[in-house]
Structures are given as structure tokens and as C-alpha cells.
Amino acid sequence: MHRMSACLIVALTGAFAVSAHAETRAVSWQGQAIEANVGQPTRGLDISREDLLRMAREAVPATPAYPLPKTTHTGQ
Amino acid sequence: MSIYRWLAGLAAAIALSAIAANTIAAAQDNQQKPEPLIAGNPAVPPLKWVGLLVFQNAKGQTFSCTAQFIAPKVLLTAAHCVRDNTTGEWYDTSKMFFFLQYQNDNASDIYQVVCTGHLAGWAPKIAANATDDEKEAATDNAFQYDYAMILVNHESITGHFTFETDWLGKHPTAVQIGYPGAIEGGMIIQRDPGVLALSLSRPNEIILMHANPNMTEGTSGGAWVANFDTQEKPDENVIIGVTSFGNGSWPGVTFGPYLRQEGFGSLFDYVSKGCPK
Numbered sequence: 001m002h003r004m005s006a007c008l009i010v011a012l013t014g015a016f017a018v019s020a021h022a023e024t025r026a027v028s029w030q031g032q033a034i035e036a037n038v039g040q041p042t043r044g045l046d047i048s049r050e051d052l053l054r055m056a057r058e059a060v061p062a063t064p065a066y067p068l069p070k071t072t073h074t075g076q
Numbered sequence: 077m078s079i080y081r082w083l084a085g086l087a088a089a090i091a092l093s094a095i096a097a098n099t100i101a102a103a104q105d106n107q108q109k110p111e112p113l114i115a116g117n118p119a120v121p122p123l124k125w126v127g128l129l130v131f132q133n134a135k136g137q138t139f140s141c142t143a144q145f146i147a148p149k150v151l152l153t154a155a156h157c158v159r160d161n162t163t164g165e166w167y168d169t170s171k172m173f174f175f176l177q178y179q180n181d182n183a184s185d186i187y188q189v190v191c192t193g194h195l196a197g198w199a200p201k202i203a204a205n206a207t208d209d210e211k212e213a214a215t216d217n218a219f220q221y222d223y224a225m226i227l228v229n230h231e232s233i234t235g236h237f238t239f240e241t242d243w244l245g246k247h248p249t250a251v252q253i254g255y256p257g258a259i260e261g262g263m264i265i266q267r268d269p270g271v272l273a274l275s276l277s278r279p280n281e282i283i284l285m286h287a288n289p290n291m292t293e294g295t296s297g298g299a300w301v302a303n304f305d306t307q308e309k310p311d312e313n314v315i316i317g318v319t320s321f322g323n324g325s326w327p328g329v330t331f332g333p334y335l336r337q338e339g340f341g342s343l344f345d346y347v348s349k350g351c352p353k
Binding site for chain 1: 296343
């Protein structure tokens with residue numbers, strides 16, 4: 001019984017761990033061609049507020065530069 | 077794109093700006109002086125509806141853009157902040173967060189992303205045997221569609237903007253808002269008034285001449301706001317554009333897509349409904 005419970009807990013934990021699944025879509029909506037990326041937000045952030053703010057602080061501002069050859073718009 | 081197209085576009089812009097300048101002069105006569113560049117106050121309208129969008133690419137590099145609420149759960153930003161159209165890579169929604177009223181390393185609320193969407197024109201399908209010129213033309217044209225919407229996991233706690241499409245001939249000026257990394261390290265939102273003009277480089281593209289060379293990296297996705305006002309009133313604080321890109325050869329000029337109802341309205345409806353199949 002204890003083993004079954006442990007297996008159930010592991011299974012549930014695994015289900016949460018893979019919740020960040022995303023799916024891309026290309027649709028016609030009201031006559032307009034639209035593409036989308038649909039995620040599945042995790043149930044409750046598993047990242048602390050402090051870590052999220054650190055992520056924001058360390059982010060590189062995306063580059064709105066003219067698309068010269070061999071450059072991109074995200075500073076990559 | 078050839079330099080000649082650029083020059084043609086700029087010439088047209090200057091001509092149109094002269095018209096707009098006359099409009100501004102008239103406004104000044106009516107004691108409606110354009111507001112000077114100033115750090116924005118995220119505690120009051122309309123900047124309390126704005127924040128920092130942070131995302132990661134597949135290489136694990138983290139970037140930031142500007143985004144703002146246009147409905148209780150819908151954000152507007154630049155399409156290049158949700159997807160790299162040169163590689164087709166969508167940025168991972170599970171590693172994308174919106175920091176409302178971001179300022180000095182703090183935010184009033186943090187949002188997760190449910191879905192992101194853009195018009196298909198942002199990611200044109202380029203034939204494998206296309207010539208370099210054809211590829212360049214396709215990439216150029218895509219910038220007319222450089223806006224995206226994001227559905228987040230809960231409602232804005234401060235409210236949202238309204239927006240207006242097909243507004244040509246109605247608004248001579250707007251205020252560009254955003255978090256430029258070149259000013260205060262991108263920690264404080266900025267607002268920058270400018271004169272609107274048409275770009276002849278692309279049919280659905282507009283430019284904002286604000287003369288501030290530092291409104292660059294980090295302002296991507298920031299709104300162009302007509303009737304900017306720190307009071308919430310009908311017909312005030314209307315989004316009419318969004319920052320797409322700048323060009324080092326033309327400092328103080330920002331380019332953005334012209335928002336047409338047929339595309340913008342459909343995308344808004346689609347994303348608002350959760351990006352259904």
C-alpha cells in the first residue's frame with residue numbers, strides 16, 4: 001500500500017513537472033491568417049518572486065534595430 | 077532594401093512631418109504644448125497599465141521588451157518579442173513573464189502566459205529556392221505585421237488601455253512609451269512625444285519622430301499613445317501604434333506597423349478567446 005502511494009505521488013509530481021507543454025497553431029480567424037503558441041501555465045509558480053525579478057533585472061533589452069542582413073531583432 | 081527606398085521613405089516622412097508640425101504649431105497656439113521627454117510615473121494612467129515582458133530563447137538567453145494591457149487579460153507587444161521570424165522559433169511561454177508597473181527592480185504583479193499570437197504575415201513562408209533579394213523583401217515586408225498579443229493567466233490589477241485602428245488623418249502626434257536599456261538601465265519607464273508620419277518604405281508602416289536617440293533597445297513592443305493624459309477620461313490614452321524597430325542611421329526615429337482593424341481586430345478576438353484551434 002505504501003508502495004502504491006509512493007507511485008501515485010511520483011506520478012502526480014511528474015504530471016506537474018511536464019505541465020510546460022506548448023502547442024503551435026495556424027488558423028484562419030475572421031478571414032485573417034493567424035499563428036499562435038499555446039502554453040499551459042504551471043499551477044502556481046515554481047520560481048520565487050525574487051528569482052523572477054532577478055530574471056527581469058538580468059534580461060538584455062531586445063533590439064529594435066533595422067533588419068540588416070545577418071542580424072535579428074532580439075539581440076541574439 | 078535599397079538605400080533609395082529608405083531615402084524615399086524619409087523624404088515622404090519629412091514632407092508629412094511638416095504638415096504635422098503645422099498642426100502642432102496650431103496646438104501650441106491653443107496652449108496645448110507637446111510634453112517634454114520625462115521619466116514616466118507607473119503609478120498613474122496610462123503607464124500603470126504597462127510593464128516589462130521578459131522571455132528566453134532556446135539558447136537560454138533572456139531578453140526584455142515592453143508590453144501593455146489592452147484588455148483585462150490581453151497584452152499588446154511587438155511580434156519579435158514572442159517569435160523570431162528569421163528562424164521561426166517561438167519563445168517558450170513557460171519562460172515568459174510580464175511584470176506590471178515594473179520600476180527599479182520591482183513590480184506590482186507578475187503574470188504567466190497562456191498563449192501568444194500574431195498575424196501570419198510576421199512569419200512569411202519563404203520558398204527554399206528563393207533568391208537573396210526575395211528573402212530580403214519578405215523579411216522587410218514582415219515588419220508591417222510586427223505586433224503580437226498575449227493572453228495572461230489573470231486579470232490586470234490596474235486596468236487597461238483602449239486602442240484605435242485605421243486612424244490615419246486623425247492623430248498628428250503620439251507618445252512613445254517603453255523601457256529603453258540606454259536610460260536608467262531600463263529600470264524606469266520613459267515617455268517620449270513625437271510627430272507621426274507615414275513611411276513609404278512599406279505600405280502599412282508608420283514612423284514616430286521623437287528626436288531621442290536613446291529610445292532604442294527595450295522599447296520594442298511599447299505603445300504609441302495618442303491623447304496621452306494622466307487622467308482616465310473617455311477618448312484619452314488611446315493606443316494607435318507599437319514600437320517595432322529603429323535604425324542607427326536615423327536616430328530619434330522609430331518605426332511601427334499601422335494598425336488596421338481587419339487584422340488587429342481579428343487577432344484581438346482570437347487571443348481574447350484563448351487562441352482556439
